[in-house]
Amino acid sequence: MNHLKRCFAVLVVCLLAYQTSESFAQESTLDVGLRIQKSASFYFENGVSVLYSDKRFFTDSLFLGFHFVSSRFGSALNSNAINQDTILFSAAWYWRKTKSIRPFGQLNTGYFRADYEEAVFDVLPNSALIISPELGIGYESKIPLKIAVSVGYNLTSGNGESGPGTLYPIFMQMTATWRVINP
Amino acid sequence: MTKLHYLFFLVLLLSACDSTPNISDEFVDGDIVFDASIAHPENYLQSIANPNPTEQDAAKPVFIAIHGYSASTFEWDEFRAFSSGRTDYFISQVLLGGHGMTYDDFKQASWKTWQGLIKAEYDRLLAAGYANINFVGSSTGGALLIELLASGYFDNKIAPRHVFLVDPIIIPSSKMLSIMPIVGPVLGYAVSDNTTAEDRYWYHFRPQETLRELLDVTVRVRKQLEDGITLPAGTTMKVYKSIKDPTADPVSAVLIYKGIKTSAGRTIDVEMVDSDLHVFTRLALRSGTDQGDVANQLRTFSDIVSRGLN
Numbered sequence: 001m002n003h004l005k006r007c008f009a010v011l012v013v014c015l016l017a018y019q020t021s022e023s024f025a026q027e028s029t030l031d032v033g034l035r036i037q038k039s040a041s042f043y044f045e046n047g048v049s050v051l052y053s054d055k056r057f058f059t060d061s062l063f064l065g066f067h068f069v070s071s072r073f074g075s076a077l078n079s080n081a082i083n084q085d086t087i088l089f090s091a092a093w094y095w096r097k098t099k100s101i102r103p104f105g106q107l108n109t110g111y112f113r114a115d116y117e118e119a120v121f122d123v124l125p126n127s128a129l130i131i132s133p134e135l136g137i138g139y140e141s142k143i144p145l146k147i148a149v150s151v152g153y154n155l156t157s158g159n160g161e162s163g164p165g166t167l168y169p170i171f172m173q174m175t176a177t178w179r180v181i182n183p
Numbered sequence: 184m185t186k187l188h189y190l191f192f193l194v195l196l197l198s199a200c201d202s203t204p205n206i207s208d209e210f211v212d213g214d215i216v217f218d219a220s221i222a223h224p225e226n227y228l229q230s231i232a233n234p235n236p237t238e239q240d241a242a243k244p245v246f247i248a249i250h251g252y253s254a255s256t257f258e259w260d261e262f263r264a265f266s267s268g269r270t271d272y273f274i275s276q277v278l279l280g281g282h283g284m285t286y287d288d289f290k291q292a293s294w295k296t297w298q299g300l301i302k303a304e305y306d307r308l309l310a311a312g313y314a315n316i317n318f319v320g321s322s323t324g325g326a327l328l329i330e331l332l333a334s335g336y337f338d339n340k341i342a343p344r345h346v347f348l349v350d351p352i353i354i355p356s357s358k359m360l361s362i363m364p365i366v367g368p369v370l371g372y373a374v375s376d377n378t379t380a381e382d383r384y385w386y387h388f389r390p391q392e393t394l395r396e397l398l399d400v401t402v403r404v405r406k407q408l409e410d411g412i413t414l415p416a417g418t419t420m421k422v423y424k425s426i427k428d429p430t431a432d433p434v435s436a437v438l439i440y441k442g443i444k445t446s447a448g449r450t451i452d453v454e455m456v457d458s459d460l461h462v463f464t465r466l467a468l469r470s471g472t473d474q475g476d477v478a479n480q481l482r483t484f485s486d487i488v489s490r491g492l493n
Contacts, residue, residue: 041361041402079409080441082434116437123426123455124433158434160356161427161459165434169358 027055031146033177037069039168043081044074049175051092060097065090067108067175082166084114088130094138106134106150114164126164131155134173144179204372204388206286209379211255216383218255218283220276227256229275230307241312244272244344244491249301251322251352251462252397253375255283257384258321258465265484272491277304279324281393282386290390294400298327302336309341317345317491321462322431323397325351325422326404329439332414333407342415347487348422350462352431353405353438355397363398367391380468408442419445421452421490423463423483430461456483 031051038044047069053059067088075081088110096102113127136150150173157169206212220227229245248259256276263274280299281292301324308316320328325348337343359366373389414420420443424436433455440453456463456479464480466472 039361040358041398075409080411080438081409082437082441114434116434118437118440118453120453120455121437121440124437157358158356158432159358160429160432165354165356165432165437168361170362 027059028182029053029060029179030181031063031144031177031179033146033175035067035069035173035175037074037171037173040170040172042168043071043076043084043166045069045071045084045086046073047086049177051177058093061094063090063092063094065092065106067110082114082116084112084164084166086110086112086130088132090134092134100140102138102140104136104138104148104150106136106152108132108134108152112156112164112167114166124165125158125162128156128158128163128167132171136173146175146177146179148175148177149173204286204374206388207382210382210387211283211384212286212289212382212386212388214285218257218278218384220256220278221283227276227278228304228307229273229313230304230311233273234307234311236312238312240273242315244315244317245275245308245313246272246317246319246487246491247275247277247301247304247308249277249318249320249324249328250279250282251324252279252297253282253289253386253389253393254322254462255384257467258462259319261465261467261480262319262484262487265481266488269488272488275304275308277301279327286386286388286390289386290392292393292396294327294396297323297396297400298330301327301331305343314341316341316343317347318343319347319349319487320351321349321464322352323400325349326353326400329353329404329412329443330400330407332418332443333404333412337415337418342418344418345491346414346418346420347490348420348439349464349483350425350428350431351422351435351439353401353408353435354432355401356429356432360394360398360401363391363394367395378468378470384468405438408438410442412443414443414445414451416446419451419490421454421486423454423456423486425458425460425463426455427459428461429459 033049035049036046049067051063051065053063070085071081072083076083088108090106090108092104092106094102094104110130112130116126132152132154134150134152136148138148140146152171154169157167158165208215224231250258256278259276277300280296281289318328370391375387377385422436422439424433426433436453443451458479464483
């Protein structure tokens with residue numbers, strides 16, 4: 001539930017930011033939306049994404065992001081799948097400025113935690129720092145909608161002897177965001 | 184890229200797809216070494232050893248022992264040795280379908296083929312009159328047993344009394360298995376890190392087709408667990424899981440615990456074992472085992488028998 005509260009707080013911050021968008025320079029942008037993520041042959045983990053590009057630093061090319069995904073909004077919804085949450089901070093570089101189809105590379109870092117619920121499983125690792133590069137393609141429509149699909153690789157996945165077993169290395173994700181500042 | 188480059192990569196891809204390993208006669212993969220239960224099933228299967236049990240024998244527990252992917256009946260030989268001299272229960276060591284024979288036999292078998300011989304032995308025992316049947320399954324044997332429970336195989340039959348799972352695999356430790364459908368056709372096969380002695384009982388070469396079957400059955404069972412599985416009335420389950428395991432990720436035990444309930448709605452039993460071995464009950468042919476490993480094995484065998492006799 002703490003994660004839900006954090007998500008809600010992020011959304012509130014985004015809305016407030018939208019309300020005060022006049023204070024931002026024209027070139028800075030903020031995109032807010034949903035992230036759908038699936039590990040290869042494993043769980044769906046869905047959540048939210050926030051992407052920011054500042055006019056002073058490679059505007060519309062460099063995007064700094066915050067993402068929260070959880071199996072609670074995916075495979076564990078109404079099932080016995082393990083509840084697991086991931087918080088990511090990212091830096092993404094989008095090529096082909098001004099084009100609608102834009103390849104990008106992204107580097108994520110963050111924190112993963114799985115909830116095994118019972119004390120008997122306390123001997124198992126259930127959390128990890130995340131480092132994951134992504135490569136993908138973004139599509140920017142004429143409306144402030146932006147869609148990005150990518151393939152990523154978790155460098156710190158579990159291997160049965162260390163690391164959480166439900167942290168898989170290869171994942172695919174799709175993010176659909178709406179530009180709420182400087183659309 | 185020139186046409187020559189394309190041609191080179193096409194030849195490389197096709198040659199990889201057509202790769203056939205160089206199989207030694209010393210391997211179970213070859214044409215000479217076979218699982219011993221094929222030539223002498225009466226030494227392994229209770230239904231063959233005694234198809235006409237007395238009423239007294241028919242009431243005794245039978246433990247059907249199921250080995251894992253690419254293994255053989257050897258995996259449970261130590262349980263039979265542990266039980267030597269016991270007359271109050273029987274052991275039936277099932278060779279999974281497609282296993283214990285040639286590389287090509289293994290390559291062509293699906294997970295349903297693997298599972299088929301478990302059903303065959305169970306049904307033969309029931310037909311012979313055995314009424315107290317239990318399972319002990321290791322690794323993929325555990326996943327295959329869970330699949331039988333989830334798919335309703337025991338509906339309208341005498342259900343197993345107890346199901347014991349040793350290092351069952353739901354989540355593989357090597358997550359590369361998850362991309363086998365993509366990389367498998369290029370790889371052709373994987374090479375195991377067996378010792379020379381183990382090569383007589385475990386496949387040295389693992390065809391990518393079988394690895395994809397392994398992925399299929401583990402994903403299927405994971406989803407069955409996510410949906411929830413209820414054991415037949417009167418059936419219990421206990422999972423014994425190494426806390427470190429290079430083959431079956433220990434988190435597999437969490438998924439089984441969350442996914443299976445008894446008919447009364449209770450949780451199953453789980454014991455996390457202080458071991459870093461996969462199928463820690465098999466110590467034969469391993470190097471570097473210690474007294475702790477032996478103690479784990481004996482304690483688990485004793486617990487299985489004790490629970491099975493109750």
